[in-house]
Amino acid sequence: MEPESSKAAGRMKFKAMELERLVRSEALSGCQQVKNVETQILMAPAGGLVGMAVTEGEATRALRTTILNASAAIVDKFNRVIQLLSTATRDPNSSGSSPGAGAGESSSPELGISKLTLISNTGSPTPSSPTLSSCPTPHSSSEIRSECSHAISTQVTGTNSFDSDEDTLPSPDRRDPASDLDKRKSDKKRRKFLPKCETRQRVVWTGDGGNEPVPPDDGYTWRKYGQKDIKETQFPRSYYRCTHKNELGCPASKTVQRSDQDPDYYVVIYKGKHVCPMVERYIHVPADISNVITLAPVIPRQYFGVLGGEGQDRGVSNILLPGPSASNIECNAPIAAPPYPESTEIGANLRSTSVLHKPLIDSNVLRNLLGGIGDGSDDPRLLTVQDQPQPQSCVQQGAISITTSASETTPLSLEPGLLDTIFDESSEHLGCMYDFPVSHGEHGENSPSTTNATVSYSSTPPLPLSPSTDLAMMFSAGSDVPSPFNMTWMGGINCSVSQTRTYSSTCETGDEIYYEN
DNA sequence: AGAATTTGACCCTG
DNA sequence: CAGGGTCAAATTCT
Numbered sequence: 136m137e138p139e140s141s142k143a144a145g146r147m148k149f150k151a152m153e154l155e156r157l158v159r160s161e162a163l164s165g166c167q168q169v170k171n172v173e174t175q176i177l178m179a180p181a182g183g184l185v186g187m188a189v190t191e192g193e194a195t196r197a198l199r200t201t202i203l204n205a206s207a208a209i210v211d212k213f214n215r216v217i218q219l220l221s222t223a224t225r226d227p228n229s230s231g232s233s234p235g236a237g238a239g240e241s242s243s244p245e246l247g248i249s250k251l252t253l254i255s256n257t258g259s260p261t262p263s264s265p266t267l268s269s270c271p272t273p274h275s276s277s278e279i280r281s282e283c284s285h286a287i288s289t290q291v292t293g294t295n296s297f298d299s300d301e302d303t304l305p306s307p308d309r310r311d312p313a314s315d316l317d318k319r320k321s322d323k324k325r326r327k328f329l330p331k332c333e334t335r336q337r338v339v340w341t342g343d344g345g346n347e348p349v350p351p352d353d354g355y356t357w358r359k360y361g362q363k364d365i366k367e368t369q370f371p372r373s374y375y376r377c378t379h380k381n382e383l384g385c386p387a388s389k390t391v392q393r394s395d396q397d398p399d400y401y402v403v404i405y406k407g408k409h410v411c412p413m414v415e416r417y418i419h420v421p422a423d424i425s426n427v428i429t430l431a432p433v434i435p436r437q438y439f440g441v442l443g444g445e446g447q448d449r450g451v452s453n454i455l456l457p458g459p460s461a462s463n464i465e466c467n468a469p470i471a472a473p474p475y476p477e478s479t480e481i482g483a484n485l486r487s488t489s490v491l492h493k494p495l496i497d498s499n500v501l502r503n504l505l506g507g508i509g510d511g512s513d514d515p516r517l518l519t520v521q522d523q524p525q526p527q528s529c530v531q532q533g534a535i536s537i538t539t540s541a542s543e544t545t546p547l548s549l550e551p552g553l554l555d556t557i558f559d560e561s562s563e564h565l566g567c568m569y570d571f572p573v574s575h576g577e578h579g580e581n582s583p584s585t586t587n588a589t590v591s592y593s594s595t596p597p598l599p600l601s602p603s604t605d606l607a608m609m610f611s612a613g614s615d616v617p618s619p620f621n622m623t624w625m626g627g628i629n630c631s632v633s634q635t636r637t638y639s640s641t642c643e644t645g646d647e648i649y650y651e652n
Numbered sequence: 653a654g655a656a657t658t659t660g661a662c663c664c665t666g
Numbered sequence: 667c668a669g670g671g672t673c674a675a676a677t678t679c680t
Contacts, residue, residue, distance in 0.1 A: 359657055361672060
């Protein structure tokens with residue numbers, strides 16, 4: 136009986152191996168295709184994407200952006216598949232099986248290193264499946280490997296090579312000829328280079344116009360341990376490690392460098408994962424933010440996409456390009472947008488284009504609109520245009536814009552940085568949010584003039600925007616928070632998805648407007 | 653005084 | 667050997 140069961144087990148094992156090999160092969164070849172697309176886009180004439188952002192039409196640019204975003208999405212999927220496979224092969228129950236690889240496989244998984252690298256380490260890909268090294272890329276930042284290749288690779292003219300002879304100038308004080316001192320020094324200074332580890336790259340938009348000395352806080356405490364002028368870049372790169380490195384042995388570190396092309400941006404590369412808790416230094420944002428929420432202006436869609444810059448094929452755009460390690464490149468921040476108009480309180484959901492005052496919508500009613508708890512009114516959908524204390528009259532002369540907004544706060548227990556997931560989930564919510572038609576009141580006409588589906592989130596540090604969303608982005612901020620970019624979060628991310636429609640209507644004080652949920 | 657940052661030197665990798 | 671990452675003394679900040 137034993138031989139039979141072992142036979143069956145062997146067959147199953149073989150099947151599993153075959154399957155895995157197949158998936159790996161598919162994933163890798165698909166990945167290579169994506170990579171090729173990306174390379175072609177990058178190498179395109181007119182200086183690649185960056186140049187095109189300036190010279191080509193909006194449509195072309197949008198198309199290219201779409202392709203790039205699609206690449207990112209695909210690669211992300213691949214990575215997930217690969218990660219799943221790796222997890223599966225890590226299963227202690229199937230230990231020793233090391234499907235498809237034997238010895239080579241077992242060595243890599245616990246490192247949690249880049250998903251795609253994992254594959255290349257398996258040692259026995261199918262003959263047709265390209266190895267990682269066979270995925271050529273001239274662009275290091277979007278390497279298929281996401282090992283510690285700190286490829287900010289901004290490229291701008293101008294050289295700061297003035298420090299090149301630094302090493303050749305020995306400091307007399309430090310260059311003690313005493314050999315034991317030298318020895319001690321060299322022992323002390325022996326580099327503790329970490330093994331290749333996972334990096335996550337992030338582009339942070341500060342919108343500060345280059346004035347802020349440091350990029351926004353990301354919730355962890357860091358100790359700066361170095362700064363370096365990087366060749367052919369305008370701004371130095373700063374090196375940080377977790378403050379708790381010594382006491383808790385937290386291995387996390389990061390490098391931060393301001394983008395040459397747009398000083399509003401920082402490129403932050405994270406290395407290692409925190410084993411220390413995030414310090415709760417932030418104001419808590421209540422789950423129900425409808426009372427305090429401020430609607431910041433919608434950032435027009437055209438400000439999403441690839442960064443503009445010099446006509447280089449390895450400019451900042453390179454940072455943003457979704458390479459095979461796209462899941463590690465978490466965002467595609469908005470291009471610097473023109474000054475935003477003033478934000479409007481959500482209490483002023485009825486917004487007039489022609490009068491100065493803001494008719495109010497009771498926040499309880501608003502909550503009802505949002506599917507919240509009722510306030511005991513007969514019909515929560517009924518809104519009555521009310522006068523504000525001042526100014527005196529609520530008579531709307533001519534058309535007014537009625538902006539309705541529904542939102543849903545989705546507490547997501549995610550670690551910072553998992554933007555893709557957040558927006559994946561967001562879009563699901565969008566599905567249910569999309570329809571909340573407004574029927575007009577007794578007076579005037581209601582016709583949707585604009586519809587903006589918006590995703591808003593509140594976070595500190597500011598979360599980068601998703602490149603894949605086709606939604607206009609709206610930031611929300613509490614009234615006690617001065618800027619949409621200074622919103623707060625602790626641990627999770629309160630992600631609100633909302634749709635805003637603007638209607639034109641004519642109404643007067645006392646008019647009733649029905650909102651249908 | 654202790655923590656954090658700055659900065660030149662040192663070390664490692666390609 | 668150049669470039670970039672890290673170390674650690676010196677300096678600044680709190």
